[in-house]
Amino acid sequence: MVRAKSWTLKKHFEGFPKTSDLELKEVELPKLKDGDVLFESVFLSVDPYMRPYSRIYMKEGDIMIGSQVARVVESKNPTYPVGTYVVANSGWTTHFISDGKDLRLLPSWPENIPRSLALGTIGMPGLTAYFGLFEICKIRAGDTVLVTAAAGAVGSVVGQIAKIGGCKVVGCAGSDKKVAYLKQIGFDEAFNYKTVGSLEEALKKASPDGYDCYFDNVGGEFSSIVLNQMKKFGRIAVCGAISGYNDTVPQKGPYVQIPMIFKELYMEGFIVSRWNDRREEALKILLRWVVEGKIKCEEHVTEGFEKMPAAFMGLLKGENLGKAIIKV
Numbered sequence: 001m002v003r004a005k006s007w008t009l010k011k012h013f014e015g016f017p018k019t020s021d022l023e024l025k026e027v028e029l030p031k032l033k034d035g036d037v038l039f040e041s042v043f044l045s046v047d048p049y050m051r052p053y054s055r056i057y058m059k060e061g062d063i064m065i066g067s068q069v070a071r072v073v074e075s076k077n078p079t080y081p082v083g084t085y086v087v088a089n090s091g092w093t094t095h096f097i098s099d100g101k102d103l104r105l106l107p108s109w110p111e112n113i114p115r116s117l118a119l120g121t122i123g124m125p126g127l128t129a130y131f132g133l134f135e136i137c138k139i140r141a142g143d144t145v146l147v148t149a150a151a152g153a154v155g156s157v158v159g160q161i162a163k164i165g166g167c168k169v170v171g172c173a174g175s176d177k178k179v180a181y182l183k184q185i186g187f188d189e190a191f192n193y194k195t196v197g198s199l200e201e202a203l204k205k206a207s208p209d210g211y212d213c214y215f216d217n218v219g220g221e222f223s224s225i226v227l228n229q230m231k232k233f234g235r236i237a238v239c240g241a242i243s244g245y246n247d248t249v250p251q252k253g254p255y256v257q258i259p260m261i262f263k264e265l266y267m268e269g270f271i272v273s274r275w276n277d278r279r280e281e282a283l284k285i286l287l288r289w290v291v292e293g294k295i296k297c298e299e300h301v302t303e304g305f306e307k308m309p310a311a312f313m314g315l316l317k318g319e320n321l322g323k324a325i326i327k328v
């Protein structure tokens with residue numbers, strides 16, 4: 001018999017998540033029926049969306065939403081023999097039983113590439129960067145692209161894909177260590193938004209002519225300031241608004257209309273799942289870029305399933321450089 005440990009939402013988050021909002025539970029899993037597969041989670045992901053989505057899609061007592069790279073440990077389903085790796089959406093849990101639906105088999109995976117990247121650069125965050133840049137920002141060689149939360153899972157891939165596409169890339173991040181990392185992976189300009197005296201001046205210094213594209217991961221006041229630094233007909237991909245996910249009272253303006261009209265900007269929000277039908281095609285390209293060394297991947301790995309709440313809170317505080325991953 002296998003006992004599964006799971007982190008459940010004891011109480012909906014109010015403001016910044018607290019350890020006491022989550023509860024670790026243990027249950028004995030039943031025997032497998034025909035068609036069933038028993039998985040153990042090998043790597044789990046913590047992502048910013050879990051904060052707003054928990055309020056919308058979960059009730060108290062549910063297992064926290066999330067995805068993992070998992071390995072088959074017992075199988076009564078010929079599609080998933082023992083040892084097979086998949087990406088699943090089974091939440092914060094060490095073990096789970098699946099009937100084989102809604103799983104994504106890892107494609108042939110090179111020996112030297114960590115499987116955890118299927119939760120990062122070669123997974124949902126990488127796809128977010130890819131589709132946001134090509135489908136919303138519609139990048140062209142010679143564009144100047146600005147990205148926020150630039151040293152994180154999505155932002156670091158945004159910058160590197162934009163460089164592959166022949167763009168000039170400017171990144172903002174919340175520590176000097178992150179800024180040094182951005183320069184190391186090829187960003188043309190990078191600055192620490194927490195320590196520059198004036199965001200407006202820092203943006204102007206990094207690109208005196210302004211920005212063709214803005215890949216917005218943070219929203220809020222920062223993005224209001226960016227709007228005025230866009231070039232005429234600039235394109236803005238509204239990907240995330242992490243600066244407001246823990247707010248109990250929604251942030252107020254300045255509002256977007258005046259710079260949008262004056263600069264004739266294009267701004268579109270998106271959720272990565274819009275392009276699910278092109279997922280495999282894009283993952284192949286991302287995997288190829290990683291294998292060729294055109295995209296470098298950094299991971300912020302927390303060891304131990306018990307530490308998952310701390311890893312989640314750390315992500316929301318900006319402790320991660322690269323993709324935040326939990327190794328069970």
Ligand SMILES: NC(=O)C1=CN([C@@H]2O[C@H](COP(=O)(O)OP(=O)(O)OC[C@H]3O[C@@H](n4cnc5c(N)ncnc54)[C@H](OP(=O)(O)O)[C@@H]3O)[C@@H](O)[C@H]2O)C=CC1
Pocket residue numbers: 047048049124125128149150151152153154155172173174175178217218238239240241242243244270271272273315316317318319320322323324
């Ligand atoms: N639309 C979509 O389909 C998707 C959207 N997203 C969004 O993309 C964004 C980045 O996600 P992801 O790459 O996974 O996460 P990251 O790996 O970038 O981690 C989050 C980072 O956000 C930064 N941050 C935290 N609080 C603030 C704040 N108040 N102001 C500015 N920055 C802050 C921190 O970096 P720093 O130290 O630089 O502050 C932190 O490291 C999120 O907004 C997320 O919701 C992600 C996936 C899909």
Ligand SMILES: CCCCC/C=C\CC(=O)/C=C/C=C/C=C/[C@@H](O)CCCC(=O)O
Pocket residue numbers: 048049052053056067087088089104118119123124239240241271272273
């Ligand atoms: C109510 C406010 C909502 C604000 C926007 C919040 C979040 C944006 C965001 O971060 C969205 C992320 C969506 C992620 C979806 C993930 C799942 O499909 C799981 C993917 C797992 C996988 O296949 O790798």
